[in-house]
Amino acid sequence: MRQLLLFFISMVTFSSLDIHTAIVASTTRLAQKLDCNNAQTQSDINRCAQLSYQSADKKLNQAYQQLLPKLDRSRKQKLIAAQLAWIKFRDTSCEFEKSEYEGGSIAPTIYFGCLEKTAKQRTQQLQEYLQSDP
Structure with missing residues (x-):
């Protein structure tokens, strides 16, 4: 039971890290200046x-x-x-x-x-x- 609980906690932690990473990545993308003279x-x-x-x-x-x-x-x-x-x-x-x-x-x-x-x-x-x- 304890191992199952530890497994669940580790999964939630990894999921939280993935969400945090995605938020940081999208925020970084938004923070980059959009160059409309050279849009890629x-x-x-x-x-x-x-x-x-x-x-x-x-x-x-x-x-x-x-x-x-x-x-x-x-x-x-x-x-x-x-x-x-x-x-x-x-x-x-x-x-x-x-x-x-x-x-x-x-x-x-x-x-x-x-x-x-x-x-x-x-x-x-x-x-x-x-x-x-x-």
Whole structure:
């Protein structure tokens, strides 16, 4: 009975060490700076595409937030409706674009690339509205 107990304790200790090792390894990986100019793995490329999209989306939201207060109530409501429709279009269009690579490791890069491209296009449109609106 005592040997069984010692065996069980040693197994728990080894399991704990394995978990600790895995946590340290993943933390170390996260702590390494992601070099998007020289991404080496598909996982890194996917993450860089996501970060690039997030940057473009932030600029889009800034342009949108700058435009909203400049519009009268009626135009503001129309912009909000247009933006909601655009978001639905963007998401559906990018899902379609990604579907060609469904199940492949490159699919996230395709998806985030599409999101980034459409966000940049929409940002340009909003900036044009900002320049032309009195």
